[in-house]
Amino acid sequence: MKNKNQLLTLTLILMGGVSLLISNCSKKADPGPASVPITPGTSIIDTSYTHDLVHGNVMWSSRYYDFSNTMLTGRFNNYNFAAKPGDPTFKKTSFVYNEPDPSKSYLNFWVQLSTYNTGQPGRDGLGKCGLGYLGIVYLDSSKTKVDPLSDTARFISTSFVQTGPNDYDVIGNFTFNRYRGVDGKVDGTPITRPVTVHLVFNGQKDFDSNNDGTMDKLRAGFTASFSFNRSDYMDKTSTKAYYPVPAAADAAGNVIAANNKTYGVWSASTADKMDITANIEFYKNH
Numbered sequence: 001m002k003n004k005n006q007l008l009t010l011t012l013i014l015m016g017g018v019s020l021l022i023s024n025c026s027k028k029a030d031p032g033p034a035s036v037p038i039t040p041g042t043s044i045i046d047t048s049y050t051h052d053l054v055h056g057n058v059m060w061s062s063r064y065y066d067f068s069n070t071m072l073t074g075r076f077n078n079y080n081f082a083a084k085p086g087d088p089t090f091k092k093t094s095f096v097y098n099e100p101d102p103s104k105s106y107l108n109f110w111v112q113l114s115t116y117n118t119g120q121p122g123r124d125g126l127g128k129c130g131l132g133y134l135g136i137v138y139l140d141s142s143k144t145k146v147d148p149l150s151d152t153a154r155f156i157s158t159s160f161v162q163t164g165p166n167d168y169d170v171i172g173n174f175t176f177n178r179y180r181g182v183d184g185k186v187d188g189t190p191i192t193r194p195v196t197v198h199l200v201f202n203g204q205k206d207f208d209s210n211n212d213g214t215m216d217k218l219r220a221g222f223t224a225s226f227s228f229n230r231s232d233y234m235d236k237t238s239t240k241a242y243y244p245v246p247a248a249a250d251a252a253g254n255v256i257a258a259n260n261k262t263y264g265v266w267s268a269s270t271a272d273k274m275d276i277t278a279n280i281e282f283y284k285n286h
Contacts, residue, residue, distance in 0.1 A: 003143075018029070041100060043220065044096075045097040049282040049284045051080065051095070051282060057278070058075060061274070063270070064271070066270075067159075076116055076117070079110065079111040079115075079278075080109075081110075082094075082108045097201065103159070106161040109154070114146045124285050131171045132265045133270050135233065152175075154175045156175075157197075167213070169196050174194075176191060193228075196226065197224050202222060205218070209232050211284070216286060218283060219283045220282045221280065222279075223279050223280075224280065227275045227276070237266070
């Protein structure tokens with residue numbers, strides 16, 4: 001009987017030890033501090049957030065020859081936000097989204113047109129037809145040096161109008177390319193026209209970026225889209241896509257080049273209408 005009691009006691013001790021071991025092994029990691037609460041309708045994305053270029057894109061599409069629904073598509077590799085002109089409160093490149101008060105939102109966005117990319121060398125290379133879609137101007141006859149004044153498209157907002165729970169009409173001015181003198185304006189005048197961008201706030205969420213049980217990174221996403229006609233910004237009769245100088249080294253100070261501003265060769269292989277879609281992400285560490 002004594003041996004049986006000893007055996008029973010030993011068994012109970014072993015079972016208790018195994019139970020304790022299992023309990024310790026299955027214990028969850030310390031979740032750390034509570035996540036930042038995100039109350040619907042209160043999101044404010046401002047200069048304290050970082051523009052997450054790694055997870056964004058700016059895409060374009062247009063019908064091929066404007067006769068069917070066959071689409072030509074591509075993207076721009078270089079784009080970003082710019083500070084609000086003349087406003088000292090915007091010290092760096094910025095996008096401001098104020099969900100409680102949309103009137104305080106602001107958008108100043110630019111795209112470098114020569115970074116257009118379709119993945120097809122026959123359209124993307126310098127001097128190829130693709131850059132002609134966008135009115136890119138070269139400073140040299142070998143078409144290797146792009147004129148910076150014709151290489152940026154920009155949208156600057158003037159107002160945000162809420163049209164749905166997460167939808168907005170962002171009204172503003174779109175600058176694209178430049179006039180030639182034959183259009184009745186001073187040669188080289190930037191072309192700026194009003195457009196409306198449809199903006200969707202895709203939501204905001206707190207994340208555990210390091211998988212350590214601590215919520216430490218707020219993420220927010222947006223999709224913006226609008227369309228424009230190239231013919232509103234380009235001279236359809238233009239036949240030159242470069243300045244008549246022999247080499248890029250001769251471009252600086254060349255009087256002929258400075259006074260002969262041509263803005264891309266009109267290409268009919270893509271439709272007049274171009275559709276632009278931008279998917280933009282932001283994050284904030286906390």
